[in-house]
Amino acid sequence: GQIAISLRSAIADGALRLVFQPQISMKQRELLGFEALLRWNSSALGEVSPAEFIPVAEQTGIIVEIGDWVLIQACQEATQWPAPIGVAVNVSPVQLMRPNFAERLTEILDETGLEPTRLEIEITETMLIDNPGQALLVLRKIKALGVRVAMDDFGTGYSSLSTLFSFPFDKIKVDRSFLNALGRQAQATSVIETVIELGHKLSIPVLAEGVETDFQAAFLKDRRCDEAQGFLYGRPVDSSTAHALAQTGA
Numbered sequence: 001g002q003i004a005i006s007l008r009s010a011i012a013d014g015a016l017r018l019v020f021q022p023q024i025s026m027k028q029r030e031l032l033g034f035e036a037l038l039r040w041n042s043s044a045l046g047e048v049s050p051a052e053f054i055p056v057a058e059q060t061g062i063i064v065e066i067g068d069w070v071l072i073q074a075c076q077e078a079t080q081w082p083a084p085i086g087v088a089v090n091v092s093p094v095q096l097m098r099p100n101f102a103e104r105l106t107e108i109l110d111e112t113g114l115e116p117t118r119l120e121i122e123i124t125e126t127m128l129i130d131n132p133g134q135a136l137l138v139l140r141k142i143k144a145l146g147v148r149v150a151m152d153d154f155g156t157g158y159s160s161l162s163t164l165f166s167f168p169f170d171k172i173k174v175d176r177s178f179l180n181a182l183g184r185q186a187q188a189t190s191v192i193e194t195v196i197e198l199g200h201k202l203s204i205p206v207l208a209e210g211v212e213t214d215f216q217a218a219f220l221k222d223r224r225c226d227e228a229q230g231f232l233y234g235r236p237v238d239s240s241t242a243h244a245l246a247q248t249g250a
C-alpha cells in the first residue's frame, strides 16, 4: 500500500522526527527522563500516526532500519541533556529478535557516547510470547550492557503475570487505559492499586501512563506509585523544548 511505499524513503527524505515526553517522579515531581516517540510527516500522506505506520513497517521489515535510526537519534539527543536525565525508546519485536540486536545497541552506545544506564528500552509483552527463550537471552544481553528494560502497556497483553515472573524487567509501565478508567469503572481502583503493590513486592518501580488530571495524580501519589507520564506533566515536545526542560529540570 501507499504507507509501505512512502515509508521506504522516509529516512532519506528527512520525514521522520522524534518528540520527547517527560517522565517524572511522583514523590518530588522531578524530571527523570523522556520517552522518545516517533513522528512521520509524509509529503504524500501528511502526518501519519505511528499506531498506523509501525505495523506496516514491521510487516515489511523496514522497522529494522527505522528502529536503528530511532535509537541513534534518541541516544544522540540524550547526550545533550544533563545526567542523569534518561531516554526511553520503544523497540519493536522484529527489531529486538534480530540476531545482532544487542551488538548493534553496543555500537550505537559507543558511537553516540551515551552512558548505557541512561537508556531504557520499552518492550510490550506480546514481544515475548512467540519465542520466550530467545527473548530472555536478548534481554539478558541488553541488561548486561547496563541498559534498562521496561515493560510497556502492562496489563493489556495475554500473560502479564507470567511475563513478569520470567523476565528481568526494571520498570512496569501501567497502560493508560487503566488510568482512563479511574472514576468511571469501579474495578479500576483495585486493579491499579494491585499493580503498584505487585511491582513493589517484586522491587520493580511502577510508572503510570496517561496521567491527565490532578485527581489521577493524587490517587497515584497516595498509593505510592513511583513515576508518572501524561499530559498533566507534559505532552511530547520537540528536541529543542526537551533540551530546555532537561536544563531546568522542569
Ligand code: G
Residues within 6 Å of the ligand: 036, 037, 038, 039, 049, 050, 051, 054, 070, 090, 091, 092
Ligand atoms: O506517540 P503515539 O501515541 O502516537 O504512539 C502510538 C504508538 O506507537 C504507541 O504504542 C507507541 O509505543 C508506538 N511508537 C511510538 N514511537 C515508536 C518508535 O519509535 N518505535 C516503535 N516500535 N513504536 C513506537
Ligand code: G
Residues within 6 Å of the ligand: 021, 037, 090, 152, 153, 176, 209, 210, 211, 212, 229, 230, 231, 232, 236
Ligand atoms: O504505547 P506507548 O505507551 O508507547 O504509547 C505512548 C503514547 O501515549 C504516546 O503516543 C503519547 O502521545 C500517548 N500519551 C501520552 N500521554 C498521554 C495522556 O496523558 N493521554 C493520552 N490520551 N495519551 C497519552
Ligand code: MN
Residues within 6 Å of the ligand: 035, 090, 122, 152
Ligand atoms: Mn512506550
Ligand code: NA
Residues within 6 Å of the ligand: 152, 153, 154, 173, 175, 176, 209
Ligand atoms: Na504504553
